[in-house]
Amino acid sequence: MNGKGTTARTRLERGRGALGPALELVHTGRAPTRAVLTAELGVTRATAGAVAAELEALGLIRVDSRPGAGAGSQGRPSHRLSIDDKGPVALAAQVHADGFRAALVGLGGRIVATAPVRSTVTADPAQVLGEVVEAGAGLLRTTGLRCVGAGLAVPSAVAEPEGTALNPLHLAWPAGAPVREIFAERVRAAGIEGPAFTGNDVNLAALAEHRHGAGRGAQHLLCVATGHRGVGGALVLDGRLHTGSAGLALEVGHLTVNPEGRPCYCGSKGCLDVEADPLAFLTAAGRAPGPEVSLLQQARDLLRTEHADPAVRRATEELIDRLGLGLAGLVNILNPDRIILGGLHRELLDADPERLRAVVADRSLWGRSGGVPILPCTLDHNSLVGAAEVAWQPVLDDPLGALAP
Amino acid sequence: MNGKGTTARTRLERGRGALGPALELVHTGRAPTRAVLTAELGVTRATAGAVAAELEALGLIRVDSRPGAGAGSQGRPSHRLSIDDKGPVALAAQVHADGFRAALVGLGGRIVATAPVRSTVTADPAQVLGEVVEAGAGLLRTTGLRCVGAGLAVPSAVAEPEGTALNPLHLAWPAGAPVREIFAERVRAAGIEGPAFTGNDVNLAALAEHRHGAGRGAQHLLCVATGHRGVGGALVLDGRLHTGSAGLALEVGHLTVNPEGRPCYCGSKGCLDVEADPLAFLTAAGRAPGPEVSLLQQARDLLRTEHADPAVRRATEELIDRLGLGLAGLVNILNPDRIILGGLHRELLDADPERLRAVVADRSLWGRSGGVPILPCTLDHNSLVGAAEVAWQPVLDDPLGALAP
DNA sequence: GTTACTTTGTGCCGCACCTAAACAAAGTAG
DNA sequence: CTACTTTGTTTAGGTGCGGCACAAAGTAAC
Incomplete structure (x- = not known):
């Protein structure tokens, strides 16, 4: 008998310190049962039980008394910990x-609800963000779910701590637009409670992949992707x-990957930005x-449907070599234990994984670091999930503090 | 009346959690008095007092009842916290x-004692490390001080977690020599208690500069230096x-800084390693x-004594430009809030700081990140101090746990 | 010199958070 | 059915810290 109501109530004031780490373990799927939670947290069963009861009382997780595919077949079966659906x-937005x-x-x-994509991005960030927040507010109204905060992913470097978009070039937004401020204001205006965050889309995608995708368990995860223009x-x-x-870290687009390459707008030539993006491929x-x-x-279609074409094949190999050189440079500086590729780079990896791995290993200084696993990203809408992730972060850090008052 | 003896005794079992942070504050000179310690730790005066008493009981710091140049001239003067001399x-060694x-x-x-430099580095790491440890053991014998551990700085990348030196090239040691193991064995054999650590000399220098030198207070500190060959x-x-x-991170030597440059042993050309080291300058x-x-x-002498020579001047400017390009590349990837230069790079900075800063700012993506302060290192024997720093680290993390048993 | 004020240091109490240990529960293995 | 293994709960207790009142040690004003 797992006395839910009363037990949780009596323990409501306990387990503050381990609460955050415990929630993060459940959140990232590393704590399917209380027994595992006990081991992962390095606490006693008593503490793990109290913590789980408290998270349940907060309405975040559920403790099912049903099966629970525990470790060995022996012993008392563990109750399953799951996320309360x-x-x-969190409200996640992407532009x-x-x-x-x-x-x-x-x-x-877990993506609970999505608003249909609109394809009218105007030159006015306030209007676009107003519409996207309104779409999110509509979802909240129809589902009736509580909101812990909001996150926005933009295809631009975001300066800290101001939250301005430095190069939202292919959005036709003004450089330096105060996107975080605008977004936060719209979120408040829509009556949505909780803080509002803004970040670069590749950064947020990397965070999402680390927690729920191909980056799980990596300690030093490098993520590289190309979507429209640039890397x-x-x-x-x-x-x-x-x-x-x-x-402004990880602005990797201006690593030199081709000394005889085409000129780049940064003043150098042969930069990754102009040598390994979709336009370069085309x-x-x-x-x-x-x-x-x-x-x-266009690049994806070309790569997938005409890969037999000699010109496409040559272009593929050329881009793989350029990308590999850039990755090798990053490996020498960052020494990650895993690399995840997104966008067209993911397609290039799928097209010829051996070639890419060989280039990276060959141009990395030490065989060891060159042997770093390179994987395609596995999460749908990873920027969107990453935007939610930063909105969830205060709750993950201190569930009681973020939800109680 | 600051009841030293008895008060400290009664509090000996208190203050475990804040003990490490408190020691680190005194260690890095950020807590001259208990009042400041209270503010920096974010605890109450009672806790700060207990913590200070405990650190004093451990023989690490001293609480002087004398003046204490506190904040304002008003109020009760604070007692001064100082390091117990x-x-x-820690035993620090450098090869x-x-x-x-x-x-x-x-x-x-603070360097308490130094053994005279010997200039006979043979091809056998065991012999060299045996001699250097013996020199350190002699210092310990003559001073009679307690030793918390040992640290060694080597001019090579050190692979983790094995502790092997991957490229101790200009020591004529075999690549992959298990330096950490050899060093630890010699330390044990010399009867020196405490753990033994080994690290790359530039890494350790950066750590020392961060704690006691030009890097104090930086959150993201980048350090670049060139000593003999390579960067x-x-x-x-x-x-x-x-x-x-x-x-293997921060192997910055193979950033491309000169597309038309000389070939590098890594297979590329124009790498920082061959374009901005002392040999390149000469x-x-x-x-x-x-x-x-x-x-x-030789490079330093040339730069200092013949800087009027047009050829030397041209070489200086060329190397500054190459170095600046490399630093800009690192700024784009790491976005540090401070850069510290050592070895010949420090001399290049001194020779023409404006030129170097201009190149970095010009080739960094955003003006903001390009405006990062670039400073010369300020600490004598920073690699040596850094080697001691890692040996001290267990004590800084948990003074009671590291010293009590 | 006395008084008021400011800031620092200390003793005492209590609370939040966790561990330890004993016990109860729920399965498997024979 | 019994022995064994593993999980969950209960109770008691201990550690580290905050809160608070008070004492101490200086300066500022008169």
């Missing part, structure tokens, strides 16, 4: 060149996003980019 | 191309050395390196 959610989208994301990175990077260190002292394959769909879509 | 020390040296280093990075880098994040997942100035003194010494 009636629990609170990119093709449009914007809003979603509600619960613990565990983005992100680093997750010990579970935390490393954004540098001013939010150009290398001798195709003129069309205006209908996004560059990423 | 009869307290324990480099010109010889080796041993020292005893107390809290606060080394280090990153201190939130007070901790970032060595990557296998100890070559650029049209001088043939001699075998008498170290390359660093």
Whole structure:
């Protein structure tokens, strides 16, 4: 008998210190039962039980008395810990060149509801963000779920601590637009409680992949992706996003990957930004980019459907070599224990994983660091989930403090 | 009346959690009095007093009842906290191309005693490390001080967690030599208690500069230096050395800084390693390196004494430009809030700080991150102090646990 | 010199959080 | 059915810290 009501009530004031770590373990799927939770936290069973009861009382998780696929077949079966699907959610928003989208994301990175994508991104950030927040507010109204906060992913470097978008170029937004401020104001205006965060989309995608995707368990996770124009990077260190002292870290686009390469707008030449993005791929394959769909879509289609074409094959190999050189440079500096690729880079990895791994290993200084696993990202909408992740962070750090008052 | 003896005794079992942070504050000179300690720790005066009493009982610090240059002139003067100069020390050792040296280093990075430098580095690491440890053991015998542990700085990347030196090239040691194991064995054999650590010299120098030198207070500190051949880098994040997942991070020598540059042994060309080290400087100035003194010494002499020579001037500017390009690349990836230069790079900075800062700012993506302060290192024997720092680390993390048993 | 004020140091109580240990519960293995 | 293994709960207790009142040690004003 797991006396739910009363037991949880009497323990409500206990377990503050271990509460955050415990929730994070359940959140990332590393604590399926209380027994595992006990081991992972390094506490006694009594403490783990109290903590789980408290998280249940907060409406965040559920303790099922049913099966619980425990460890060995012997001994008393453990109760299963799961995320309460009636629990609170975070409002996640994403803006990119093709449009914007809003979603509600619960613990565990589960997308609870999504608003249809709109493809009208105007030059006015306040209008776009107002619409996307309104879409999210609509989702909250129809589902009736509690909201812990809001997160926004933008395809631009975001300066800290101001929260301004430094290069939202392919959104046609003004450089330096105070996106965090605008977003926070719209969130407040929509009557949504909780704090509002804003971050670079690749950074947030990396965070999501680290917690719920291909990056699980990595201590030093490097993420590189290309979507529309340019190349983005992100680093997750010990579970935390490393954004540098001013939010400008991992601007990897200007590593030199081709000394004889084409000139870059930064003043150098042969930069990763202009040598390994969708436009570079289309150009290398001798195709003129069309205006209908996004560059990423065009490049992806070309790579998938015409990979037998010699020109496409050559372009693929060339981009893999350039990307590999860039990754090797990053490996020498950051020495990650895992690399995850997104966007077109993910397609390049799928097209010829051996070639890419060989280039990285060959141009890394030590065989060991060059042998770092390179994986495709595995999470749908990882930027969106990452945006929710930062909104969830205060709750993960201190559940009682963030939810009680 | 500050009842020293009895008060400390009655409080000996208190203050475990805040003990480490408190010691670190005194160690880095950020807590001159108990009042400041109270504020910095964010605890009550009662706790700060108990913690200070306990650290005093451990023989690490002293609470002087004398003046104490407190904050305002009003109110009761605060007692001064200082490091007990009869307290324990760490054994620090350094091996480099010109010889080796041993020292005893107390809290606060104070070098208590040094053994004379020997300049016979043979090809056998066991012999060299045996001699250097013996020199340190002699210092311990003559001073009679307690030893908390030992640290060794080597001019090579050190692989984690094995502790092997991957490229101790200019020591003529075999690549992959198990230096940490050898050092630890010699330390044990010499009857020195405490753990033994080994690290890359630039990494350790960065750590020392962060705690006691030009890097104080920086949250994201980048350190770049060149001594003999090649260029080394280090990153201190939130007070901790970032060595990557296998100890191989910050191998900055193979950033491309000159697309038309000379070939590098790594297979690329124009790498920082071959474009911005002492040999590159001598070559650029049209001088043939001699075998008498170290390359660093020759380059330094040339830069200082013949800076009026047009060839030397051109070489200086060329190296500053190359170095600046490399630093800009690192700034784009790491976004540090301070950069410290050592070895010949420090001399280059002194020679023309404006030029270097301009290159870095110009080639960094955002003006903000390019405006990062670039400073010369300020600590004598920073690698040595850094070696002691890692030996002190267990005590700084948990003074009671590290010293009591 | 006395008084008022400011700031620092200390003793005492209590609370929050956890551990330890004993016991109860729920399964498997024979 | 009994022995064994593992999980969950209860109770008691201990550690580290905050809160608070008070004492101590200086300066400022008169």
